[in-house]
Amino acid sequence: MDTTRREFLMVGSKLLIMTAATASALEHVIAGTPEAVTTYNMADHWWAMLIDVDKCIGGGQCVRACKTENDVVDEPMYFRTWVERYHINMADPDHPIVDSPDGGINGFSEKYADGDGKTFFVPKMCNHCVDSPCTQVCPVGATFRTNDGVVLIDKEYCVGCRYCIQACPYGCRYLDPRSHTADKCTLCYHRLTKGLIPACCEVCPTGARQIADLKNPADPIHEYLRTHKIQVLKPQMATGAKVYYNGLDGAVR
Amino acid sequence: MPGVDGFMYPNEVELQWSVLIVLYPFITGLVAGAFILASLERVFNVQAVKPTYRLALLTALAFLLVAPLPLQLHLGHPERSFEMMLTPHTTSAMAMFGFVYLWYLMVVLVLEIWLEYRRELVLACRRSTGLMRVVYWILTLGSDNISPAALRIDDRVGHIITIVGIPSAFLLHGYVGFIFGSIKANPWWSTPMMPIVFLFSAIVSGIALVLLMYLVTSWMRRVHVDMLCVDTVARYLFYAFLVDFALEMIDLIHRIYEADESFRALDFMVKTRLFTSQIVLQIVLGTLVPLALLASTQLARLSERARVRLYLMAATLTLVGIFAMRWNVVIGGQLFSKSFLGYTTYKMSFATREGLLPAILLMLLPFGILAALVKLLPPWGDVPRAPVVHGR
Numbered sequence: 001m002d003t004t005r006r007e008f009l010m011v012g013s014k015l016l017i018m019t020a021a022t023a024s025a026l027e028h029v030i031a032g033t034p035e036a037v038t039t040y041n042m043a044d045h046w047w048a049m050l051i052d053v054d055k056c057i058g059g060g061q062c063v064r065a066c067k068t069e070n071d072v073v074d075e076p077m078y079f080r081t082w083v084e085r086y087h088i089n090m091a092d093p094d095h096p097i098v099d100s101p102d103g104g105i106n107g108f109s110e111k112y113a114d115g116d117g118k119t120f121f122v123p124k125m126c127n128h129c130v131d132s133p134c135t136q137v138c139p140v141g142a143t144f145r146t147n148d149g150v151v152l153i154d155k156e157y158c159v160g161c162r163y164c165i166q167a168c169p170y171g172c173r174y175l176d177p178r179s180h181t182a183d184k185c186t187l188c189y190h191r192l193t194k195g196l197i198p199a200c201c202e203v204c205p206t207g208a209r210q211i212a213d214l215k216n217p218a219d220p221i222h223e224y225l226r227t228h229k230i231q232v233l234k235p236q237m238a239t240g241a242k243v244y245y246n247g248l249d250g251a252v253r
Numbered sequence: 254m255p256g257v258d259g260f261m262y263p264n265e266v267e268l269q270w271s272v273l274i275v276l277y278p279f280i281t282g283l284v285a286g287a288f289i290l291a292s293l294e295r296v297f298n299v300q301a302v303k304p305t306y307r308l309a310l311l312t313a314l315a316f317l318l319v320a321p322l323p324l325q326l327h328l329g330h331p332e333r334s335f336e337m338m339l340t341p342h343t344t345s346a347m348a349m350f351g352f353v354y355l356w357y358l359m360v361v362l363v364l365e366i367w368l369e370y371r372r373e374l375v376l377a378c379r380r381s382t383g384l385m386r387v388v389y390w391i392l393t394l395g396s397d398n399i400s401p402a403a404l405r406i407d408d409r410v411g412h413i414i415t416i417v418g419i420p421s422a423f424l425l426h427g428y429v430g431f432i433f434g435s436i437k438a439n440p441w442w443s444t445p446m447m448p449i450v451f452l453f454s455a456i457v458s459g460i461a462l463v464l465l466m467y468l469v470t471s472w473m474r475r476v477h478v479d480m481l482c483v484d485t486v487a488r489y490l491f492y493a494f495l496v497d498f499a500l501e502m503i504d505l506i507h508r509i510y511e512a513d514e515s516f517r518a519l520d521f522m523v524k525t526r527l528f529t530s531q532i533v534l535q536i537v538l539g540t541l542v543p544l545a546l547l548a549s550t551q552l553a554r555l556s557e558r559a560r561v562r563l564y565l566m567a568a569t570l571t572l573v574g575i576f577a578m579r580w581n582v583v584i585g586g587q588l589f590s591k592s593f594l595g596y597t598t599y600k601m602s603f604a605t606r607e608g609l610l611p612a613i614l615l616m617l618l619p620f621g622i623l624a625a626l627v628k629l630l631p632p633w634g635d636v637p638r639a640p641v642v643h644g645r
Contacts, residue, residue, distance in 0.1 A: 076254065076263060076266075077263055077264060077266045077267050078263075078264065079263045079264055082262075082263050084260075096594070097260075098260040098592065098594050099260060100260070100262075100263060102263075103263045124262070133436075133437060133438060136344045136345065137344075137345050137346065137347065137435075137436070138342055138345055139337045139341065139342055139345045139347040139348035139350075140333070140336045140337055140340055140341070140342055140345075140348065141340065141342035141345075157333070157336065158329070158330065158333075159328050159329065159330050159331075159333045159334055159336065159337070160328050160329015160330045160333075161324075161327075161328055161329070161347060162269040162270065162329075163345070163347050163432075165264075165269050166269060166270070166436055166438070166439065166587075167436055167438055168438060169437070169438035169591055170262070170591070171261075171262025171263075171264050171265045171590070171591055171592070172262075172264065173264060174264040174267075175269065175329060179329075180329030180330060181329055181330065237437060237438065253591075253592040253593060253594065
C-alpha cells in the first residue's frame, strides 16, 4: 500500500498527540478521577458487552488475560471473568451438567463424546447492571455505577463487609485477600478510558466477546442487536444486566 | 474442588459470612427479646414479671454493647466502619445499622435504665466514699433531686420511653431480618417473612434468656425463685414460641407448595448439609421439645421443683434452637450455589479472627458485662430475699 507523505504526517501526528493524551489520561485514571480525563468524555459512552455463545471455544485466553491485566489473585476462587462448560443430555434437559475447572483458565479437556447431548461454553463476568443490587446494598457507597455505565469499586473506601458479594445474583464478586476489599470486573475501565478495548475482548481468538458502546451510533452493536435474538442472564432478577448473550440456552443460570 | 458438590460459580466456593455473622442476629435478637419482656411489666402492667424487669434491662444492655463487635471483627477494614455513620449510603439496609443501634442504645435502653436507677444511684452516691462515690456521681449525671415530684417525672418519662422502646425493639430486630430478607439474589433469604420471623424468634430467645438468667441468678444467690413470676414468664415464652413456630411453618409450607426454581436445591440442602442444624437442632430439639416441655407445664399439675427443671431445660433448648435458626439462615444461605447446581462446605477455623474461639469469647463477654452491671446496679431490689409467698 502506498502512503503519501501527507498521509504519513497525518497519521504520525495523530499518534503523537494520542500518546501525549493517553499519558495525561492515564495520570487521571490512576489518580482515581477518570472524569477529569480531557480526552474521554463519560457522557459520550454507555458501555455494554456482547457475548456470542456459539463462537466461544473455551480456550480460556480471556480468563488468563483478565488475571494478568488486572492483577487478579492467582487462585481458583477469585475470578473477574471465567468460562463455564454446559453439557445438556437430551434425555434430561432440565439438569445441565456444568463445570469450570479453575474457572476455565487452562481451557477444557475433552469430556463429552460427539452426539452425546449438546455442549457449549458460557463466558461469565460482571453484568454491569443498570439497577445493580450490589451498588444498592453497599453501606458506604464504595461501589457505584459510573455515568458511562460501568460498575466500579472504590478500594480506598470499601469497608469489606461483603454485602455486595451476597447481593450479586451472578457470583461475580469476591473479596480480594490482599486488600480485604471487594473486587470484580471493571470492564478494563483503565483501558476503555484510553480508547482501548478490555483485555478479554482483545485476546479472544474467535471474537466471542465484543465490547459495545450503546451511545456510539457507529458501533456495530446496534445492527447486531437488531438482527439477533439476545438474552441476558437471570432476566427475572430485573437488574438491567448489560452483558448481552447471543445464542444463550435456557438452561444457563 | 474439595468440599464442593456439583457446580458452584468459582467465586462462591468460599463462604463470605462466617460464624461471627451468625452471632450478630443471635445477639441482637436476645437484646430485643429481653427488652420486650421488660416492657411487659412497664407498659402492660404485668406485675407478676416484675422481679425480672431490671434483670431483663441489664441483660439487654450487656448484649447490646457486644452486638457490634462480631461485625467489627468481620469487616475487612474495621477502621473504615465509621464511614457508615458519616457517609451512609441511603439505599443500603446495612448502612442504617449504626443509627438503629445508637437510637436503641442511647435513646431507649440507657435512658430507661438510668431513669429506673436514678434514685438508687443518688442514694448510693451519698452512701459511698472514695472512688465509688465518684463513679456513682458520674452515673447520676449530677442530677440528685430525688423528691417525690422528681421521681414521678422519672416514672412518667420512663413510661413514655418504654412505649417508644417497643417499636424500637421491633425495629432493631425486624431490621436485622430485612438485611437478609431483602437480598433477592438469595432465595433462602429473600422473603418478606424474614423480618417477622426474626422478630418473633428474637422475642422467644430474649424471654428464654431472661428466664434462664433469673433461675440461675436465684440459684447463685440462694434465694427462692418467685414461682408466679417464672410461671408467667414461661407462659409468655410458650405463647411467643407458638407464634414463632407457626410463622416459620407458614414460610416452610409456602416454599414447599410453591416449589419455585430454587426449591429442589434448597430441599436437597436441608436434607443433607443442613440436616443436623436445621431438622435435628432447630426444629426437633430447639423447637418441638421445648414447646412440648412448656406445654406439659401448662397442662399437667407439676411440683415447683419439676416446673423449674422443665423451664431450665426448655429455656436452654430454646436458646440452642434459636442459635441454630440463625446459623441455618446465615450459613445455610451460603452453602448452595446461586446457579442451584451445587453446594459448598463451611470450614470453621478455630483461633483465627473469624474462628470458633473469638465466637465463644464474644458469647461469654456479655455475661461478664452483665456481672459488672449487676454489681454496679443491683437488680434485685424488689425481690424478697426470704422464702417467697407463693401464688401471691
